[in-house]
Amino acid sequence: MDPPSSLKLLGSWADSHTHRVQLALKLKGLEFEYQEEDAINPSPALLLHNPVYKKVPVLLHSDRPVVESVVILQYIDETWADNPIMPADPFERAVARFWCHFAEDKLAPAVGAVFSSSGEGQKTAVDQVHDNLKLLERELRDGAFKGKRFFGGDKIGLLDIVLGCGSYWLAVFEEVMEVKLVDPGTFPVFHAWLKDFEEQNEVKETIPAIDKLLEYARGIRQMMLSLSNGTSTTAPAAAGTTSAINVAVDGRSG
Amino acid sequence: MDQPPSSVKLLGSWADSHTHRVQLALKLKGLEFEYQEEDFINPSPALLLHNPVYKKVPALLHGGRSIVESVVILQYIDETWTDNPIMPADPFERAVTRFWCHFTDDKLAPAVGLVFSSSGEGQKAAVDQVHENLKLLERELKDGAFKGRRFFGGDKIGLLDIVLGCGSYWLAVFEEVMEVKLIDPESFPVFHAWLRDFEEQQEVKETIPAIDRLLEYARGIRQMMLSLSNSSSSSSINNAAASSG
Numbered sequence A: 001m002d003p004p005s006s007l008k009l010l011g012s013w014a015d016s017h018t019h020r021v022q023l024a025l026k027l028k029g030l031e032f033e034y035q036e037e038d039a040i041n042p043s044p045a046l047l048l049h050n051p052v053y054k055k056v057p058v059l060l061h062s063d064r065p066v067v068e069s070v071v072i073l074q075y076i077d078e079t080w081a082d083n084p085i086m087p088a089d090p091f092e093r094a095v096a097r098f099w100c101h102f103a104e105d106k107l108a109p110a111v112g113a114v115f116s117s118s119g120e121g122q123k124t125a126v127d128q129v130h131d132n133l134k135l136l137e138r139e140l141r142d143g144a145f146k147g148k149r150f151f152g153g154d155k156i157g158l159l160d161i162v163l164g165c166g167s168y169w170l171a172v173f174e175e176v177m178e179v180k181l182v183d184p185g186t187f188p189v190f191h192a193w194l195k196d197f198e199e200q201n202e203v204k205e206t207i208p209a210i211d212k213l214l215e216y217a218r219g220i221r222q223m224m225l226s227l228s229n230g231t232s233t234t235a236p237a238a239a240g241t242t243s244a245i246n247v248a249v250d251g252r253s254g
Numbered sequence B: 001m002d003q004p005p006s007s008v009k010l011l012g013s014w015a016d017s018h019t020h021r022v023q024l025a026l027k028l029k030g031l032e033f034e035y036q037e038e039d040f041i042n043p044s045p046a047l048l049l050h051n052p053v054y055k056k057v058p059a060l061l062h063g064g065r066s067i068v069e070s071v072v073i074l075q076y077i078d079e080t081w082t083d084n085p086i087m088p089a090d091p092f093e094r095a096v097t098r099f100w101c102h103f104t105d106d107k108l109a110p111a112v113g114l115v116f117s118s119s120g121e122g123q124k125a126a127v128d129q130v131h132e133n134l135k136l137l138e139r140e141l142k143d144g145a146f147k148g149r150r151f152f153g154g155d156k157i158g159l160l161d162i163v164l165g166c167g168s169y170w171l172a173v174f175e176e177v178m179e180v181k182l183i184d185p186e187s188f189p190v191f192h193a194w195l196r197d198f199e200e201q202q203e204v205k206e207t208i209p210a211i212d213r214l215l216e217y218a219r220g221i222r223q224m225m226l227s228l229s230n231s232s233s234s235s236s237i238n239n240a241a242a243s244s245g
Helices: A016-027 A044-049 A069-079 A090-116 A119-141 A158-177 A188-199 A201-206 A210-229 A235-249 B017-028 B045-050 B070-080 B091-117 B120-142 B159-178 B189-200 B202-207 B211-230 B235-241
Strands: A007-011 A033-036 A058-061 A064-067 B008-012 B034-037 B059-062 B065-068
Touching (some): A007 A044, A016 A201, A069 A158, A069 B091, A090 A158, A090 B070, A158 A188, B008 B017, B017 B159, B045 B059, B065 B070, B091 B120, B091 B159, B120 B159, B120 B189, B159 B211
């Protein structure tokens, strides 16, 4: 069991995958050093420790890197066994892993598409988000998570962390894009879960204040709109915008 | 602490590499199972019931409960039947294994699929992408996390061998059908040697279909894709190229 001071996290302040790792470390009561990374200008450390994807988050434990947020979460859980975030039962673990995959594979890209599109394309993206939320709502109401306070049971677990750190973008995009994503009337159980999750102390200490997120999202949206209207779309600016969108929305960081 | 193996049923498709992953893992664990062949164009009611989100193979049914997504299934198998482990015991090694599984399904497999479904300049770019990805694996085998090992899992086949190996035979198939070079033994000597060794294992030979069947299958789909791209309908291309869970 290594000294926790050997932990260092390379992350970005607005990145939901970084928040996942920060939250898990906090739930485990682990001290760690944090290094802020700029998505457009990755540090030498980031390039060294994540040569394949060159993205945050990267967890360094005694200088050995672990990358990909869901991989990092399981690593944390398996290395520090107190306050487990994965269930003990193999079937429940499979269910948790499946819905993590779903969150990354279907839900997050759909949410990202809402943000980066407009007109008919955006309407389609919103419908896609709703279809995905319906699947989760059904599992919460009648399926694998029926009767549970959190996806992890009485306490926050891995799937809560994965879904929860990212779901605040739903509220941000609702405001910035003026679309309705999580209507409490349509998704009552999911909505209740999200509000409960966001009230947890460790979560409040992890997720940035909504006004910072709103400002960030508005800035990116402005940039996207002006780039699509303007003539000068220099490659770095476009790339920077794309990186910022990807970091924010997180179809693409680890 | 084992469940009765006769309660295991696999919904799969014979040419599907994700199905092969599960078949191989069950075989390595010495588990009996019932197998049901699925037609991805016409999924059975059972498949729709047990995988309502993705409606794809493979789906593992155990004691009436369903587990889907091949890498999720592999870990479920390993955690339920603990003899002959396919995951390493050490958390860091487990993280390394999981990372390269993610890389395989996130980067390598789509690039290989693109080689098959593209042509001309697009195909050349896809081939380059496959080479870039293989270089990363070659480096890990030669100098990195897997240096000096016979298999990714060590002395015996492990989860990452299963994930990479069940799918890598398509490289040889596509090389032949598409007339492209994907795994040049000179450029990727360690990966090439690993793949040959993997394919010689008894359980692997019993799992992966004979190469002539795979060649026939791939040629058939390629023909269909080429004739469809000359006409208007593209739904069959999407079905044929549909990647499974």
